[in-house]
Amino acid sequence: MKPRKLLALLAAGVALVAASALAQKDPRVLKFPDLEFKPEKPGHLRIRPGVDFYFKENHEQPSLSVMILVKSGSLLDPKDKTGLASLTLQLMKSGGTKSLAPDRLEDRLDFLGSTLYGAASSEFSQLSLWTLTKNFDESWKLVTDVLMNPAFDKDRLETEKKKEVESIRRRWDYPSSVGFYLFQDLVYGKDYPDIQRTTAKGIDSITREDVQAFYDKNIRGRELIVAFAGDFAAPKMADVLKATFRDWPGKLAAKPPLAKAVLAAKPGLYLIDKPDMTQAIICLGHLGINRLDPDNVEINIMNFIYGTGSFNSRLMREVRSNRGLAYATFGAVEEGRDRGLFVSFCQTKTQSAAEAIKLIKDIAADITAKSVSAEELETAKKYEQNSFVHKFDSPLSVLRQEISNKLMGYPENYLATYIPRIKRVDAPKVLAMAKRTIHPNELVILVVGKKSELLAQLKALNLGEITELPLPKE
């Protein structure tokens, strides 16, 4: 071998070593195939008409979670008694049963180390149980007793009512809640059924008879979804459920009418004076989309780029990373029963409120005016595609995916078509969606903070008249 060649080889070798040392440090050299992942469906069995059993066994640990879900919620509250559904569900647990006084019921659950919660959202009510496998039998008896024979103890009703009234007093303790609640009021209008808040007067007026009536009408005998995740045997559990719900009629729940959402407030600037604050809360946006919008999957790509993609999103990049104006900021076009919200949020020091508003407005306008970059689009699509698997990463999440898709009314092939739909999104599609869902000239902008330091800078934004709103009592 000639020396020169040897040298060349050596040099090449050195270069190779150097390249590999460097290569170790650069994530770009690592290439991974797309994960081939087909979402798993949980088991499903119709126990009887109106009682559906969803299940996902997993025996890794000796415990299980159970959800019992009824398709009626606070949208069925009488107008002057907002909070009735929630109180009913809480009281089902805390108010004892016909055979067990409230104290005894709590004593038993705590002694077993089991937890049971009752809660209502706007459309659904739910009892959730967690228990060790060895305590399942007794816990299950307690839960079904709570579901079928609640006693709604009078003193416990007083406790729950008083707690709720106290929570109302504390509603504005956190400035960000002021922003979120009152922004919704502006966008939907205070009377919009889906955003009703409890009032002290309404809660005070709720009687034991109201609770009993709500339960009789909307919970007892209604259609149920019963979901199990964890350490149990499905066939055996199906038998248990057949016995438990033998006489449960499973009738369809009453469906509250769908109220059309219309942007209630005039676009522009709204200010709530909270003189104690050193930061301003900014909520900016308008109405969002319907949950069955034909782009309800594709919109995630736009949202990622706009404001949900953490540091890859424009809001986080510009507001936080490039300008240090906030620790927390995000934004998205969200889906709702009729229309969700388009909302952008940030919490910034009082002095920089106007700067942040201008910036967020520009970011919102920009995404409706220009195509997103190829790089942004690629990051968003890869994220959606590769993180899809996490939606199914525990037995409980497998159940939740399936049940929530059913409840939201998504088509049967929603999960199967999710990734193909994501793959088809291109820059023109994002632009079209942005133009359709974000309207830079219709923005409602709510600022909560110290008026004396905000007013001048807000005026200088030249966004027209600034409407001052009082901080409502509740």
Added chain:
Amino acid sequence: MKKSFVPVFFCLVLILLISRPVFSTGLSDKVKSFTLPNGMTFYVYERHDVPTFAGMIMVKVGSADERRGETGLAHFFEHMAFKGTPVIGTRDYAKEKVILDEMDKLGDELAAEYLKGEDADRAKMTALRDKLKALQEETLKYVVKDEIDKFYSENGGEFLNASTGTDTTQYFVMLPSNRLELWFLIESERFKNLVFREFYSERDVIAEERRMGEDNNPDGFLWEQFTDIAYVLHPYRHSVVGYMEDIQSYTKAKAVNFLKTFYIPNNMKAAVVGDVKLEDVKALAEKYFSDAPKGEQPPRPFFVEPQQKGERRVTVKFEAEPRLEIGYHAFAPKERDSLVLSMLASILSRGDSSRLVRDLVTNKKLALDIYASPYSHGQRYASLFEISGSPRFPHTVGELEKAVWEHLEKLKKEPVTKEETDKAINQAEASLYRASGFAQNIFLAMRLLRNVVIFDDLDWDFKRVEAMKTVTPEEIMAAAGKVFTESNRTVGVLLRKEKGGEQ
């Protein structure tokens, strides 16, 4: 032989059936671990149901390791660890570095001026800040912002974050399981070859974080003032985010020193939980972490909190409904009495049937909520036994405070019942398996790392429940007697401004 086979077989089956709870003795049944020559230990929990895993690195450093004048440094550093390396986060590191070095000189000058306090030359400081800002802008020509997040997100990273506490700092992400090597590459590089980018501008972000969590949030506001008087010496005294004054004056030298002191392999432990194989984790750990040089064990100065000799009390004013914090200096975590107090906390406030919840929330309707915690600040050092609650209007914090004392007095005089201790044990046992701690890879990673980083024992939580079974009502009474004294008490109250003084 044949005869005896059947009974033996049956016995085995029976034993298997009886001992069905999989982790009768703790996590060590399922967790495999190995240690690299440089002292970094990895813990692997394999489960192959879904092709994902969670990776977490826990560093034994938190705000408890900070000295006065540098509070918040552990948290600040956690932010820095997202800024990249000479390869990640830059287009041309050589050119960028020239500017970064210049910025450090200005930054040191600024910090020196700032620390002159009253005598500081304001005009000079403004000029320095402006120069830093201009240079920061200039780095943007070379910087690729937030690239760690980009790499992880494009690869399906979820839950990417880090958190700093009093005791530890942890970095975590969930990824599809075929991205294991990516996790190793990024996590090793971010600690081995960290570039302190945005060192000066990140202060603005942290200042906003502080304003959000401490200055405009009633809980954070009260908590900071409360702990500030509960301790006089121990670093549990200051908040994790640190004082604004300190945040504004870190120097690069301090931060680099911090990195070299604490971010060494023998002070870090890693957990990988999910659809991975031990051999793969081992091979990748060797490939990516074995060249991290072992360091001196970090200094752990022993701050002995002087014995409290009288009640301390602070009332803060904030535009929110009243809140109450009561704290008593308690025991070091390794003392048996610390375990005893854990049980006591459970008897006081765990579940609707617990003493405080049933009496004060449900029956007397004095409070909206009430909560007792056996270690308020952390578990590396002795902490406070804490009781926090919100009175229900028209009841006052004063009434709630007195009602709590009555319960504590009772504990000193009458033994708790057998039913109460049994219940506390059952609840503790149940919580070993509770969904959030187990089902999700990331929570399990967190839990097993806490066991080993803070307590040096993978089975710590399981053993603790076993040990609880030996606690007697008399011990609980004795511990209550030692701790719940007036002179050992700190009280923090939050009231609205217009209310003036104690109601």
